[in-house]
Amino acid sequence: MNTKALRQKILDLAIHGKLVPQDPNDEPASVLLERIRDEKERLIKEGKIKRPKKAKATSDKPHYPYELPKGWVWCKLSDCCHIAGRIGFRGYTKDDLVEFQKGAITLSPSNIIDGEMDYNKCTYISWDKYEESPEIEVLEGDILLVKTGSSFGKCALVDKLPWKSTINPQFVILKYISINEQYLTWVLQSSYARNNYNDFVLGTAIPTFTQVVLGNMPIPLPPISEQLKIVNKLKHLFLSINSLENNKKSLCTLIKESKSKVLDLAIHGKLVPQDPTDEPASELLKRINPKAEITCDNGHYQKLPEGWCECSFDDIFNITMGQSPNGSSINHQQGVEFHQGKILFGDKYLKQSDMFTDAPTKLATPNSLLLCVRAPVGVVNITQREICIGRGLCSLKPNAAINLDYAYHTLTTYQSDFESKSTGSTFKAISGSIIRKEVFALPPLKEQHRIVAKIEEIFAQLDAIETSL
Template structure:
């Protein structure tokens, strides 16, 4: 170290250099903090959009839409369309309260025999959120030759073991293990239910039980209440959310450049 040469400015210039560096570093730190604040604001904005959507305030109601009660009767004549929770009070016109099991086919995962799991061929296998992205489940490099429980194409995969409540949409049929639950709309838009289920994450977390691993049961999932809009309004809600989220995502990408 003693033999290393470096250019040494005059003492007064050293002070000016230090002052200038500190000025620019302070500015850079402020920009970085502003970026973090904006990223948090984007996250909060998305949560607010979802909250507004599930309360029927994101898009206007259309009196000509078939009421959700008629939709429920058609897909499940035995559906209980009267349940209550914080989300489903003071329903907009045409909306109905129901349990998730009334609108969705729900399949709890079951892990295949360990000897059938490999990384070469068979049915694609998912155990948790390892291959989750923002919306769609990415391809796994894990397979099983003897699947126990299958999630159909366009199902929503829900994490039922820690971390509880995280969701993604799968665009192909896959095998699911105990850490996941598959929810397939009996009639309607998978993306609508994907957005709805995101608002239930905190509720599922509060209802989770267990000491080593927090988990929720099939009954907890099946009996959770939602406020269901008419099918046509579901489409309008998804379209509006996609539009708003796209704008926010573009801002997010600009921050990462």
């Protein structure tokens, strides 16, 4: 379920008058609008607000986006509120910034998260700078709307204001709101409003729109009692959607924990039963690598399952530590792919002719494990093709004693262990000697195949649940 799209659909129904039934006994919105205009004239005469500028008329007869229900009326945004912004020359500089609560909060677009105000990270400016622009002092019940920058159109209703506040130049502030503030906020957050913002915006490097064009945006105005009904209905529905989202997040967390538990059971021999007829891992490993130092129990893997043994990474992998080639050889669009850190395929190449000049070049062969040895330590992947590896990577080529997929699933459980053994101040890294000596609990080869099949079966079911979310 796309809850974001669901919210927008519900808002669309609300502002089209299709979310709650109309009551013929409600006072028509046209009467409300006349009162609003009278009140606005009073505020202008008292000098509390300025008369809004008029946009250039495009036609004698206004064009409205869609037909409204009986009792509703179209108005301009500037009819139902006063729009103010920070005047350019009053914009503040870094010299106006002060420490926490040594001045007023200056709110920015980053203080709006998911359509609501968030005050966890606030910037403060001096009281002198704050008092220069009393017309943009932020109060409870105001609406903040971004008019410039990449997040233009982002808006929220101000509530639970923690400190005296103002706005930065990216915002406009809607004050003296004459209709239900929450209803107006949701209109401004609707896809209808977003389409208007996209039409209003000028510029590409720094998109922006003016207060004049914003003030002339048509707003669907219901009777005041219906506004309240719409708000209450939306609150109820959005609460249900929030519950769905929280349940979705909880389920995703549970899926992640379940996968981790499956892998934990797998590497401890508890995911599938042992088969006494399987060739023990120690016997197979001795044939493949007679020099392998094998034990069947120790403090790290106590009570190993029947047929399992303990060995080092060096016993079961051909380990190659990466070496970065000369920088001038990189970025060619053909040759062998070059990778330095976290494994992202297909971005850089190394010419075949440059591979063994200036600095030794290390290759990872197909069907090898790639392990990040620094930034970030412990991330693992599989390469299906030959690539050149830099200092940030290590190649682990399994020998015949270990299944590639089993090795991959097991190594994903080693990240925290590798991180704890990494060293360095500028960035953490893990050495080849530590990797070679790392212990590995090795099951019989046939059991490895059964474990991989069971992991993939369970993971497919969990992935299907996650995809359906």
